[in-house]
Amino acid sequence: MTAPLHEPTAEAAPSAIEEAAAVGGNAKPVQGRSLGRIAWERLKRDRLALTGGAVILALTLIALLAPVISNLVGQDPDAYHEDMIDALFGTPKGSLGGINGDHLLGVEPVNGRDIFARILYGARISLLVGFLSALVAVVLGTVFGILAGFFGGWVDAAISRVMDGLLAFPQLLFIIALVSVMPSDMLGMTGSSVRVFVMILVIGFFGWPYIGRVVRGQTLSLREREYVEAARSLGAGRFHILFKELLPNLVAPIVVYTTMMIPTNILTEAALSFLGVGVKPPTASWGQMLSNAIDYYDSDPTYMVVPGVAIFITVLAFNLFGDGVRDALDPKGSR
Amino acid sequence: MTTQRTSGRRKQALAAAALVAGLLATAACGSSGGGKTSDAGYDAAGNKVVNAGTTKGGTLKFAGTQDGDSWDTTRSYYGFAWNFMRYYSRQLVTYKTEPGKSGAALQPDLATDMGKVSDGGKTYTFTLRDGISWEDGKPITSKDVKYGIERQWAQDVLSGGPVYLKDILDPNGEYQGPYQDESADKLGLKAVETPDDKTIVFHLPQVNSDFPQMLAMPSASPVRQDKDTKSKYGLHPFSSGPYKFESYEPGKSLELVRNTQWKDTSDPVRKAYPDTVSVKFFSNANDMDQRLIAGDYDLDLSQSGMSPQGRQTALKQHKGNLDNPLSGYVRYAVFPQNVKPFDNEHCRKAVIHGADHLSLQTARGGPVAGGDIGTNMLPPTVPGTEGREYDPFALAGADKNGNIAKAKEELIACGKPDGFGTTIAVRNNKPVEVATAQSLQASLKKIGVDAQIDQYDGSQTSGIVGSPSNVEKKGYGIIIDGWAADFPSVQGFGRPLWDSKYILESGNNNYALIKDEAIDELFDAYAKELDEGSKGRIARQINHKVMEGAYYLPFTYEKYLNWRSSRLTNVYMTDAYNGYDFISLGLKSSK
Numbered sequence: 001m002t003a004p005l006h007e008p009t010a011e012a013a014p015s016a017i018e019e020a021a022a023v024g025g026n027a028k029p030v031q032g033r034s035l036g037r038i039a040w041e042r043l044k045r046d047r048l049a050l051t052g053g054a055v056i057l058a059l060t061l062i063a064l065l066a067p068v069i070s071n072l073v074g075q076d077p078d079a080y081h082e083d084m085i086d087a088l089f090g091t092p093k094g095s096l097g098g099i100n101g102d103h104l105l106g107v108e109p110v111n112g113r114d115i116f117a118r119i120l121y122g123a124r125i126s127l128l129v130g131f132l133s134a135l136v137a138v139v140l141g142t143v144f145g146i147l148a149g150f151f152g153g154w155v156d157a158a159i160s161r162v163m164d165g166l167l168a169f170p171q172l173l174f175i176i177a178l179v180s181v182m183p184s185d186m187l188g189m190t191g192s193s194v195r196v197f198v199m200i201l202v203i204g205f206f207g208w209p210y211i212g213r214v215v216r217g218q219t220l221s222l223r224e225r226e227y228v229e230a231a232r233s234l235g236a237g238r239f240h241i242l243f244k245e246l247l248p249n250l251v252a253p254i255v256v257y258t259t260m261m262i263p264t265n266i267l268t269e270a271a272l273s274f275l276g277v278g279v280k281p282p283t284a285s286w287g288q289m290l291s292n293a294i295d296y297y298d299s300d301p302t303y304m305v306v307p308g309v310a311i312f313i314t315v316l317a318f319n320l321f322g323d324g325v326r327d328a329l330d331p332k333g334s335r
Numbered sequence: 336m337t338t339q340r341t342s343g344r345r346k347q348a349l350a351a352a353a354l355v356a357g358l359l360a361t362a363a364c365g366s367s368g369g370g371k372t373s374d375a376g377y378d379a380a381g382n383k384v385v386n387a388g389t390t391k392g393g394t395l396k397f398a399g400t401q402d403g404d405s406w407d408t409t410r411s412y413y414g415f416a417w418n419f420m421r422y423y424s425r426q427l428v429t430y431k432t433e434p435g436k437s438g439a440a441l442q443p444d445l446a447t448d449m450g451k452v453s454d455g456g457k458t459y460t461f462t463l464r465d466g467i468s469w470e471d472g473k474p475i476t477s478k479d480v481k482y483g484i485e486r487q488w489a490q491d492v493l494s495g496g497p498v499y500l501k502d503i504l505d506p507n508g509e510y511q512g513p514y515q516d517e518s519a520d521k522l523g524l525k526a527v528e529t530p531d532d533k534t535i536v537f538h539l540p541q542v543n544s545d546f547p548q549m550l551a552m553p554s555a556s557p558v559r560q561d562k563d564t565k566s567k568y569g570l571h572p573f574s575s576g577p578y579k580f581e582s583y584e585p586g587k588s589l590e591l592v593r594n595t596q597w598k599d600t601s602d603p604v605r606k607a608y609p610d611t612v613s614v615k616f617f618s619n620a621n622d623m624d625q626r627l628i629a630g631d632y633d634l635d636l637s638q639s640g641m642s643p644q645g646r647q648t649a650l651k652q653h654k655g656n657l658d659n660p661l662s663g664y665v666r667y668a669v670f671p672q673n674v675k676p677f678d679n680e681h682c683r684k685a686v687i688h689g690a691d692h693l694s695l696q697t698a699r700g701g702p703v704a705g706g707d708i709g710t711n712m713l714p715p716t717v718p719g720t721e722g723r724e725y726d727p728f729a730l731a732g733a734d735k736n737g738n739i740a741k742a743k744e745e746l747i748a749c750g751k752p753d754g755f756g757t758t759i760a761v762r763n764n765k766p767v768e769v770a771t772a773q774s775l776q777a778s779l780k781k782i783g784v785d786a787q788i789d790q791y792d793g794s795q796t797s798g799i800v801g802s803p804s805n806v807e808k809k810g811y812g813i814i815i816d817g818w819a820a821d822f823p824s825v826q827g828f829g830r831p832l833w834d835s836k837y838i839l840e841s842g843n844n845n846y847a848l849i850k851d852e853a854i855d856e857l858f859d860a861y862a863k864e865l866d867e868g869s870k871g872r873i874a875r876q877i878n879h880k881v882m883e884g885a886y887y888l889p890f891t892y893e894k895y896l897n898w899r900s901s902r903l904t905n906v907y908m909t910d911a912y913n914g915y916d917f918i919s920l921g922l923k924s925s926k
Binding site for chain 1: 776
């Protein structure tokens with residue numbers, strides 16, 4: 001899952017050397033510190049960003065290993081434990097929402113499902129939607145942004161207007177409306193898979209203009225640089241210029257925006273599940289848990305705190321890491 | 336015909352006293368927490384009067400989270416609105432102001448007696464009392480009563496209310512309604528005669544033993560023709576009762592003040608203790624419950640139970656201010672026969688046996704806030720009920736956690752030994768509904784039935800689950816719903832659900848699409864039967880036919896926790912409305 005984050009940075013290294021060569025200066029044999037390497041060294045000094053990165057890594061592992069971990073603690077996320085519930089109030093027996101040796105984070109009110117197991121499984125939905133919708137947005141945004149910036153003219157005008165339109169579009173309302181008219185089975189998927197699929201597509205689709213604008217702006221300035229001129233005068237084709245000359249230099253802003261976009265997408269997924277148009281029951285989702293917890297904010301605060309903290313930690317980790325990556329890659333940033 | 340609790344139809348409980356006692360005992364066992372019994376005591380107003388008193392004056396303060404569907408007597412289908420309408424409307428006959436079961440019995444109101452029945456039950460003649468008057472002092476005449484009833488025919492303008500009288504008096508739809516009536520006095524309905532201002536005669540084309548019940552609905556209230564503002568009438572109904580509208584802001588507040596023209600000598604029912612009756616609407620149920628507990632308001636207008644939050648605080652700290660009545664609702668799952676494999680009764684039985692009934696009860700709120708496990712489809716509030724004695728699937732007995740072995744046998748008999756996939760349709764506006772669906776989904780998984788949950792917009796019920804073709808298209812094999820009687824009889828409860836004549840293209844309530852001639856004939860026989868004992872026997876037969884067909888999986892006979900402030904006098908639950916009898920409430924002090 002972390003691959004998309006690291007690959008571009010890794011790719012940036014050789015391309016940066018090429019760029020240096022292209023700009024004209026012969027690569028000096030003294031010491032070749034690539035931009036990627038410089039960035040990585042800066043990032044290494046940023047403890048907050050590293051912590052964020054470590055948390056992201058841990059969350060990703062947790063999400064991938066959710067079935068294994070929940071098996072280890074012996075809890076099925078969908079199993080009912082009604083013996084844990086006080087029949088009069090519908091809240092968990094015992095203090096702190098029924099936390100005990102079996103149920104590490106307590107149980108849900110009414111049905112007694114294990115919150116720990118549901119948080120693990122909920123991480124899968126959050127990260128899946130967060131990463132994949134960001135991926136959709138990055139791919140679309142990069143392609144359209146670079147096309148708009150490079151070709152200019154009517155291509156730029158058309159793409160820019162589309163982006164303006166999308167940015168003005170009420171995304172949440174659109175998804176709510178879409179979900180209510182959507183069939184419950186499509187493309188061989190049923191239930192929650194359909195919802196997850198649609199959420200990824202829609203969040204990604206509405207997210208691309210943010211990246212698209214940045215990429216377009218960068219492309220506009222980069223295409224006038226000397227190295228592009230040089231490539232052009234040497235007879236390089238459009239595609240060569242686009243993908244070999246321009247794209248590598250766009251990697252930095254793209255990576256920065258991606259790390260910033262993932263937490264936003266996770267929050268959007270939580271909001272959608274909160275509103276009841278996210279995943280379908282019984283699939284666990286943090287937003288849905290939070291939404292259910294509202295009725296018990298006083299009588300069983302643990303139920304609200306746990307998914308809330310999970311979302312908080314995840315979003316904070318992504319934001320810290322994203323900030324660190326930006327500081328490390330942004331040439332104008334403080335050094 | 337919404338079936339959500341708060342938007343409930345009028346419900347009636349005719350629970351046998353023994354059964355009520357049994358329920359109370361269960362409730363007492365379940366409430367181990369205890370708490371202060373500061374007031375009259377827990378569940379004290381269930382079947383007796385709490386704080387009897389005759390002090391007049393003061394402001395009775397209702398709080399609600401939902402405004403009435405309409406305050407027009409013709410247009411409302413909400414149970415609490417029918418209860419509230421007695422403040423400003425009178426009927427020929429109405430319910431006795433007595434606690435519990437006797438509160439569901441009828442007594443004369445505008446009429447001097449219960450009507451003279453002749454022509455073998457086809458003609459009812461009523462004489463009006465002396466001294467009955469409108470809020471401007473003019474006397475209420477039999478023509479006003481007839482005009483008020485005629486408004487039921489104007490469904491194009493005044494939709495929303497019950498139309499029993501229209502169906503019974505004019506089954507072929509010959510009358511066009513008062514707004515298209517070409518006669519000068521707009522009283523062209525032939526089935527009702529008004530020979531003079533004091534007499535009104537009803538001619539029924541066919542005998543219907545529940546006719547007086549239909550006259551007790553607010554939709555049979557008098558309306559004066561010169562005060563009829565048609566679709567706007569609900570904003571300011573013209574009062575025939577002890578209170579009249581002072582101000583009304585829909586969704587915000589409502590205030591009634593005394594109608595000085597009303598004379599208590601003309602009204603054997605209404606005591607009219609408070610000087611003012613006010614209603615404040617809240618957008619947040621938790622907020623409202625806190626204000627109730629704090630003593631800022633006296634009772635919940637919608638009589639639908641406290642939110643989980645308020646319930647917990649109230650049970651722990653103010654248990655003596657709570658009652659735990661039956662709501663009159665049966666909560667259940669129903670299996671539409673036009674969705675495969677639910678056309679096969681064995682597959683329906685598999686689901687009934689496979690469900691964990693105790694888990695469903697917990698999902699609905701447990702024995703106190705949810706209700707007892709329902710064992711058949713005739714709730715303990717309808718005459719003819721056998722209550723939980725009749726339990727053909729052992730839902731509350733041996734198999735209360737489900738019987739997987741029996742379910743598997745039925746699956747084999749159905750030709751689906753490995754189970755099947757289906758969809759549960761559930762309204763999305765109440766967490767308890769979704770919790771119920773999830774519980775059912777979890778227990779059905781154990782017998783190999785893979786159920787998806789589809790949450791639909793609760794306000795669109797009639798077009799979504801009320802449309803058999805849509806149900807088939809969406810594959811809703813299981814619909815989660817609930818139902819309460821419009822009036823206390825098997826006809827008022829079950830006819831829209833089980834009679835094949837009531838299957839509709841849209842707004843259908845016979846979700847199971849039951850087409851059983853035996854059931855239809857039993858309903859016809861019931862309508863003609865005037866003997867109470869025989870009526871009960873027919874009700875039981877209908878119930879047994881429905882259960883034997885395995886069209887329904889009952890969850891609970893719903894109960895709820897109802898708040899009464901310590902300021903109130905003459906508090907009791909009436910089975911007529913399955914809530915406190917609003918019209919009798921007074922205040923301890925006139926301040």
